[in-house]
Amino acid sequence: MPKTPLHPSPPPLEANDVAIVGGGTVLWFVAFLALLPFQGTLSEHGHGTWPWICLSGGLLGLIGLWYCRARRDAIARSRAAAAAEHPADDGGQDPATRSD
Numbered sequence: 001m002p003k004t005p006l007h008p009s010p011p012p013l014e015a016n017d018v019a020i021v022g023g024g025t026v027l028w029f030v031a032f033l034a035l036l037p038f039q040g041t042l043s044e045h046g047h048g049t050w051p052w053i054c055l056s057g058g059l060l061g062l063i064g065l066w067y068c069r070a071r072r073d074a075i076a077r078s079r080a081a082a083a084a085e086h087p088a089d090d091g092g093q094d095p096a097t098r099s100d
C-alpha cells in the first residue's frame with residue numbers, strides 16, 4: 001500500500017477559554033449550593049465530601065479564570081507588539097492593486 005504524503009497540521013482553533021472556564025466554574029458553585037441542603041443525608045450515606053468537592057472545584061475554577069484572562073491578555077499584548085514591530089510589508093500599497 002503506497003504511503004500518502006503528510007500534510008502540515010492545521011493551525012490550532014481559537015476558543016473562548018474564559019467563557020468555557022467561567023461556565024464550568026459557575027456549574028461547580030451551583031452544584032455546591034444544590035448539595036448543601038442535603039449535607040446531613042449525604043453524610044449518613046458516606047458522601048459527605050461531595051459538597052466540599054464542588055466548592056473546591058469552584059475555587060479552582062476561579063484560579064483557572066484568572067489564568068485564562070492573564071493568558072488572553074498576554075497573547076493580545078504579544079500580537080499587538082508584533083504588529084507594531086512589523087507593520088504590513090506591502091510598501092504601503094492597497095492589496096487589491098499590488099502586483100506580486
